[in-house]
Amino acid sequence: MLELLKSMIKEEWRIHSTLFGNLTFSFFPIIILVSTFLASMFYPIFSDLIPPKQLVVFLHYIFLIFGMSVGAFGLLGREVMNRRFGQVSLVAYSSRSLPISEKRIFLNFLLKDLIYYFFLWILPFILGIGLALPLLNLNTNIAFLLLLTLTLSFLIGLSIIFLLSVIYIHSTEFLIFFLILTTIVLTTLSLVMDLNIVYLLPTIPLFETLSLEALSYSILLILIPTIIGLNFLKVDYPEERKRFRNSLDSLAKKLGFTRYSYFISKDFIDLKRSEGGAGKIIFSFLFPLALIWFLISLFFRFVPIANPYLLYALFLGVIGVSIYNWLTEYDLFTSYAFLPVRISTLMKSKIVGASLINLISLLILIFLTAATGNLNLFIPALLCMFSTFLYILSLTVYLTNLHPHIFLYNPKVFLIYLALSVPVLVTLILLHLLSPLALLLSPILIPFSIFIMKKGFERWDKWEHPSY
């Protein structure tokens, strides 16, 4: 049991350190620590804008989403690994060749995620806050409490997504029914019973008042989904080879308006037929978007000068880039290296593909405009969403090539990414506070984004993949 866990942790480390070496990757937790330390030191300046109580809520939900994204990637990502590193075989998928049950392997898989991400992210994150607390004359016990409650939030996210993934594997219809039912229940609790549903995440009341009741509730919320998930776990090893009619040509014809029609068609087919199918979009795109709307609308209720609608447009732009990440996860340039294809050609095709899928964001924005009666703010919101999307995408392209999920773990890359993205996002947030119409200035980002993208294409076309 312990050997299996050790192997999985080693495997995870090697996956991440493959492209930029052990030493560089080892610095990643230090970067996290320094970043949260600095953010904590500067927090008093912003404390009027974001009061501590709201910040605590925000942090716990961020860790909940983080747990969900780690879980979704791990459980749906076997094919991702194959495309990223060639034909790989992870220990997690070896239940057929090892004398160990699937349930035991996946339990180890969850434990591995907890241990690995605890040391890589959670611990350095909280240590950074903990080091700043005495300098801010605050009680250092807060750090210990955060260590407990944020770790539990991460675990709740991990176990919930594990359960949702298992439901999805059994029945997509049931998952949709389950999600709709949950939404109805939460809305009813919030609107009809006037319950503050933010506090349904038990780690928040646990942080505010350390009680056995809240702790038990948190642990139950981890254990119940995990146990149900493990009991209904189904790992398919289909013996039958599925046959498909050629859908590439018709799709490429429909996408004939772009010169990358064959690449984009292949990507869309990959997304549809690979593990998780459309579930990947639900888990990594639509689900966080719904959660962020929920958080923004609750969180900024207390900040009267902020406009949740415009802030959400900004987040739509940021989250939209995750589609580029997904599209790149399914490709390895070495699969194209023997064809007359440049790395930049592949990158451009992913950019066009991600932009097409992001029409969903536009529909969401239109829907929200109608639902919130913000027609007068639609143009600034649209420009803000589009400019932010393009800018963050250009940074991703320039800094991470076709490997965002790997290169962002390079401390140097991560720092540059933060240094170039955070100030721009903060400026946009401040601009909207000054006046919503100030966001009409956001297209200033477009020429910069195009310039950065072009530089990115030139840069990566000269790059030689280390796996050669």
Next chain:
Amino acid sequence: MLRCFEMEYVIQTRGLTKEFGKLRAVDRVSISIRKGELFGLIGPNGSGKTTMVKLLTGQLRPTRGRAKVLGVDVVKEPIKVRELVGIVPEQETPPSFLTAEEYLHFVAGIRKLDNIEERCEKWFRFLEFEEEKDILCKDLSRGTRQKLMIAQAFLHNPPLVFVDEPLINLDPIIQRKIKDYFKEFVRKGGTIFLCTHVLSIAEEICTRVGVIHKGKIIYEGSMKDLRRRRKRLEDFFIKLVRG
């Protein structure tokens, strides 16, 4: 400098070198291959065969030296080279979630070919995998994937094809078919650059061989010459490599 490259050669290199850190994978290789040759680059595992193919097709940039393929400088115009030639890579597999048919259509689409259906059907028939063309590439046997990689390399009727260990995983019937096709291809004026460590294949079909060992070409000569000297390629190779 350009004058040293002669037009009658489809492949010409001068001092071609590739280093990966301290490892020199290809060491000052200078070779010339004429149109219509079936050139076999043979060598032990890790001797630099695959690196040579990647250098000659612009997939890797040389550390030093130069190379021209079909008159095109591989460093300056790598995409042009890959537009012109066909490549059967040693390890790469087709995308998992396309069917065999979709993959060939995908390659044809990227190469902007006409008569896609007709071109692909010809290869499905010839390599006898019509029954499997609607199966996802990930579910195909290794042999069928290899057939697919061979088909994609010849789809655009290239004048020069690089093939890296092309017959591994194939059954004897298909192996024979492919060997005959290669011979016919060069007879009609095409050129094949074949990398292999299966010496019997090289002995059977190559017109000329080069032996690469630790990145250096240690022998270059025609198969006719070897036969005239009544030397079996296997004995000759082992003697050369073992020193």
